[in-house]
Amino acid sequence: MSINRRSFFKVLGVTGAALATGEQLNASPQNVPDKEFYGVLYDVNRCVGCRSCEYECATANNLPEPPDDIEPDRKTDEKHRTVVNEHNTSKGVFYTKVQCMHCNEPACVAACLTQAMYKTKEGPVTWRGNKCMGCRYCMVSCPFDIPKFEYFSPNPKIEKCTMCFDNKVQNGESPACVTGCPNEALMFGTRRELIREARRRIAEQPDVYTDHIYGEHEAGGTGWLYISPVPFEELGMKTNIQKASYPELTKTFLYSVPTVFVLVPALLAGIHQATKKSHLKEEEDEN
Amino acid sequence: MRTNTPIAIEQENKSTWKFLLSELKPKGKIFTPFNIISVPIILAGLVIIVIRFWKGIGSVTNLTQDIPWGLWIGFDVVTGVAFAGGAYVITFMVYILNMRKYKSIVRVTVLNGFLAYVFYAGALLLDLGRPWNVINPIIGNNFGTNSVLFLVAWHFLLYMIAQLIEFSPAIAEWLGARRIRGILSGMTIAAVIFGITLSMLHQSGLGALYLMAQEKIHPLWYSEFIPILFFVSSIFAGLSMVIFEGSISHKVFFSQISEKNHHAQKGIILGLAKICAGAMFVYFFLQVLVFIHDKNWVYINTPMGYWFLLEMIGFVLVPLFLFYQSYRKNNVFMIRVAAILTMLGVILNRLNVTVIGFRWDMPVRYVPTWMEIVVTLTVIFVEIWIFRWVINRMPVLRDAPAWAKDKH
Numbered sequence: 001m002s003i004n005r006r007s008f009f010k011v012l013g014v015t016g017a018a019l020a021t022g023e024q025l026n027a028s029p030q031n032v033p034d035k036e037f038y039g040v041l042y043d044v045n046r047c048v049g050c051r052s053c054e055y056e057c058a059t060a061n062n063l064p065e066p067p068d069d070i071e072p073d074r075k076t077d078e079k080h081r082t083v084v085n086e087h088n089t090s091k092g093v094f095y096t097k098v099q100c101m102h103c104n105e106p107a108c109v110a111a112c113l114t115q116a117m118y119k120t121k122e123g124p125v126t127w128r129g130n131k132c133m134g135c136r137y138c139m140v141s142c143p144f145d146i147p148k149f150e151y152f153s154p155n156p157k158i159e160k161c162t163m164c165f166d167n168k169v170q171n172g173e174s175p176a177c178v179t180g181c182p183n184e185a186l187m188f189g190t191r192r193e194l195i196r197e198a199r200r201r202i203a204e205q206p207d208v209y210t211d212h213i214y215g216e217h218e219a220g221g222t223g224w225l226y227i228s229p230v231p232f233e234e235l236g237m238k239t240n241i242q243k244a245s246y247p248e249l250t251k252t253f254l255y256s257v258p259t260v261f262v263l264v265p266a267l268l269a270g271i272h273q274a275t276k277k278s279h280l281k282e283e284e285d286e287n
Numbered sequence: 288m289r290t291n292t293p294i295a296i297e298q299e300n301k302s303t304w305k306f307l308l309s310e311l312k313p314k315g316k317i318f319t320p321f322n323i324i325s326v327p328i329i330l331a332g333l334v335i336i337v338i339r340f341w342k343g344i345g346s347v348t349n350l351t352q353d354i355p356w357g358l359w360i361g362f363d364v365v366t367g368v369a370f371a372g373g374a375y376v377i378t379f380m381v382y383i384l385n386m387r388k389y390k391s392i393v394r395v396t397v398l399n400g401f402l403a404y405v406f407y408a409g410a411l412l413l414d415l416g417r418p419w420n421v422i423n424p425i426i427g428n429n430f431g432t433n434s435v436l437f438l439v440a441w442h443f444l445l446y447m448i449a450q451l452i453e454f455s456p457a458i459a460e461w462l463g464a465r466r467i468r469g470i471l472s473g474m475t476i477a478a479v480i481f482g483i484t485l486s487m488l489h490q491s492g493l494g495a496l497y498l499m500a501q502e503k504i505h506p507l508w509y510s511e512f513i514p515i516l517f518f519v520s521s522i523f524a525g526l527s528m529v530i531f532e533g534s535i536s537h538k539v540f541f542s543q544i545s546e547k548n549h550h551a552q553k554g555i556i557l558g559l560a561k562i563c564a565g566a567m568f569v570y571f572f573l574q575v576l577v578f579i580h581d582k583n584w585v586y587i588n589t590p591m592g593y594w595f596l597l598e599m600i601g602f603v604l605v606p607l608f609l610f611y612q613s614y615r616k617n618n619v620f621m622i623r624v625a626a627i628l629t630m631l632g633v634i635l636n637r638l639n640v641t642v643i644g645f646r647w648d649m650p651v652r653y654v655p656t657w658m659e660i661v662v663t664l665t666v667i668f669v670e671i672w673i674f675r676w677v678i679n680r681m682p683v684l685r686d687a688p689a690w691a692k693d694k695h
Binding site for chain 2: 075077078107109110111112113114115129130131132133134135136137139140141143145148149150151152153154155156238240241242246247249250252253254257260261264265268269271272275276
């Protein structure tokens with residue numbers, strides 16, 4: 001025999017390797033990276049409070065221009081999708097920009113019974129008026145209080161930051177507030193890049209920044225990420241936000257629904273059958 | 288007898304229109320105290336509703352961006368539906384457990400439940416900003432299946448249909464449609480089983496709506512067990528409503544109720560009191576468990592803590608004790624007092640979760656406008672008008688016609 005034990009294993013090994021690599025090649029990704037959520041990194045340390053972003057936002061989204069003289073602690077409303085507030089902190093005056101956080105798993109989207117609130121695959125959370133019935137459950141559910149409602153309109157809309165999805169991001173551009181920022185306090189990119197950049201800035205200047213990326217874990221992770229020289233409660237930001245996503249809170253209830261729907265009718269039908277006989281008896285007694 | 292039926296139906300068909308027209312006319316006195324009070328309020332309510340659709344929800348309510356749900360949701364929908372829970376409890380007792388004693392109150396309870404859903408859930412339309420899109424979750428534009436509200440909306444719709452089927456034999460008897468009545472009453476058991484399942488899920492679902500508002504509701508009222516607490520409390524909320532409504536109906540519609548059912552009334556009320564006491568004991572026990580589990584005692588020595596104690600002691604423990612005592616002492620008056628206290632307690636509880644405890648830390652609290660209250664009263668009064676109209680015409684409180692006695 002020309003084939004001995006050793007050469008048999010050799011052939012086996014080569015064939016096996018060829019098969020294995022062949023398979024590996026077929027299974028490898030075909031140069032199409034998974035779509036990642038886009039987001040914006042907001043650096044409190046770089047923001048000078050010029051409010052250019054507010055004006056850019058109003059122009060890009062056809063909203064009324066923001067007021068020139070401003071009160072402290074403003075909130076977004078049905079006419080202003082973003083506001084910048086001034087805060088006196090332990091390290092001096094700092095500014096905070098407020099807008100939709102574009103959560104990875106948004107409460108408003110889970111709340112919406114018509115999917116009018118919609119998490120696009122690019123990351124921005126948008127609102128679709130042809131689906132919305134104006135129930136305002138998104139407003140009840142959002143931990144950041146972002147969706148706003150036009151209470152004085154017979155045809156009210158829900159207003160919130162859409163990360164300029166329709167007019168910019170969809171066409172590969174950056175949101176209006178980011179391009180309008182003169183001091184590069186805002187940076188647009190995929191969430192992964194932004195977290196890497198935030199970590200780099202914190203690591204390079206540990207005495208400047210607090211070691212916390214707001215939005216990395218808050219509410220299960222958000223598209224907007226904040227880094228700051230002072231703790232975030234000093235900037236008027238919500239710090240009682242849970243780390244798990246908000247839709248998790250209703251999961252147990254919703255998962256129990258199919259079980260109840262299968263078991264309870266069966267149980268009820270069973271009890272009904274079991275008590276039926278005595279029913280007939282009583283009827284006879286009555287007659 | 289069977290051979291006569293087609294002819295009888297033909298004769299009925301000819302006169303159905305005349306019959307319906309004559310039934311539309313009011314029966315009884317026009318200037319009763321109830322009418323004198325309710326008519327102006329209903330008219331005012333209708334005017335406010337027109338303004339609401341013309342100038343927006345904000346023009347008649349005190350709702351804000353921070354408090355998007357007020358009296359119309361917290362009271363009309365969430366509380367109203369809890370009170371309508373009597374229908375699923377009574378149908379469970381009569382059709383599933385075969386407790387025949389309660390059969391005489393099934394129809395009036397189901398009617399009450401059905402009208403409550405139509406009107407109180409219908410009041411939801413007033414609160415929707417874009418009500419023309421209300422059919423979207425039904426027609427699939429789109430199915431937001433992750434939403435608790437999606438579940439609640441579908442269940443409202445399906446349960447209304449189930450209740451209509453449960454009540455429909457009475458409508459058929461009123462119209463004298465014998466054959467249709469036979470078909471409809473054959474569907475009752477299926478509708479009852481379906482209806483009880485739906486009720487369990489949406490009574491708890493109304494509580495589950497608030498699960499995502501974790502940081503917004505006062506911790507004494509927020510827990511992951513809100514759905515279970517809402518479900519258990521809907522049992523005694525519904526039965527207290529049955530006791531309350533039954534006591535009034537027996538006075539107002541005295542002439543309609545047969546001798547036999549008059550005598551049965553006391554036994555029914557005593558039985559319901561016993562069930563209320565049991566359900567309330569379970570509820571109180573659950574509340575204590577939640578209280579300990581969430582370590583809530585740190586909140587007790589605050590104004591909201593006293594408010595919580597008032598609800599738990601004054602409107603759960605006290606009526607629980609009264610129900611228990613009155614059952615042992617055969618005291619119907621005490622049961623009625625307990626039922627009223629229980630209903631106040633349920634109103635308090637639902638409003639505490641949805642309105643009073645919601646954003647309790649805001650500097651400006653939500654207080655409904657007089658217009659929101661008038662609209663709420665309008666909804667209630669119109670419901671009572673329809674209820675009275677039906678009671679005076681269909682065999683609900685009075686016995687079914689002889690031809691419709693159940694054979695099976």
